[in-house]
Amino acid sequence: MLSVAVDLLARDGVAGFTARRIATEANTSTPAIYELFGDKSGLVREVFFEGFRLLRRQLDAVDRSDDPRADLLELLSRYRGFMRENPVLSDVMFSRPFTDFEPGPAELDASGSVRIFIVELVSRCIEAGVLRGDPTDVAHVLVALVQGLAAAENAGRLGTSIESVDRRWALAVKAAIDGLSGQRSKGAS
8 A cells, every 4th residue: 555655646746645546546445544554644654654765775776885975976866866756755755745744753763764874975975085074964964955956856947958957966966075075166077
């Protein structure tokens, strides 16, 4: 049912996300959904958790090499890819479009494994002299950058061509990495 719910959300958005539609597509009953998840907010809660599990799987594909900067850039690219491929799910995870779902401590902790993974890669960059600063602070800055750029890209506000969007991504990421390393950004490479 959870897989069907995530697929339905991706296909039909928040407006089409109803227990009845999920039940129909999962070949089950609406009461079965309520029995399993409690209510719609319980189902949204599980979709929220599933989003972070899927994001973590995407980020786990980043191989650790001898180049921590390249690894970090790959992580940021995969994060972007996840948000591009899952815009509505990303919205549930980061913007919370459902009025009947307010994340509590457990939901906020769901992003913990993702956060720890990113902080670890940032820490490697700091240890290698690629970046400066507190690893948690730097990770928050980079995640906010990726989420903001991805939201703008998904909304069509980052450019009208793939080339312009990619160029702006490269410029922003290079400026952030250079700024966090103490270097001056001279444009996208």
